[in-house]
Amino acid sequence: MKLRPNKENEPIEIDLSAKQINFQKNKTFYQCTRCANFVSPKMELIIDWHNAQAHDDLSPGFKPVKGTAVSLTTLRYAANYEPRLTI
Numbered sequence: 353m354k355l356r357p358n359k360e361n362e363p364i365e366i367d368l369s370a371k372q373i374n375f376q377k378n379k380t381f382y383q384c385t386r387c388a389n390f391v392s393p394k395m396e397l398i399i400d401w402h403n404a405q406a407h408d409d410l411s412p413g414f415k416p417v418k419g420t421a422v423s424l425t426t427l428r429y430a431a432n433y434e435p436r437l438t439i
């Protein structure tokens with residue numbers, strides 16, 4: 353599965369039995385320290401996108417986290433399907 357396919361397209365594995373997300377490619381990621389509910393291997397995604405969406409563009413806070421697994425507390429999944437045109 354890909355995490356945020358339109359923004360970072362990060363390959364991940366979701367392990368529901370262990371309640372965690374495993375990053376497949378990166379061994380360091382960044383976590384928002386304002387809410388601790390957003391992680392990304394791309395620091396700029398927290399600063400530029402998440403902080404605006406979730407925290408009204410207040411000063412961003414984040415910390416680097418080493419490892420490949422993140423604890424999963426809430427899972428929101430959205431599948432976007434592009435309509436097919438038939439001519």
Ligand SMILES: [Zn+2]
Pocket residue numbers: 384385386387388389390402406407
């Ligand atoms: Zn946050």
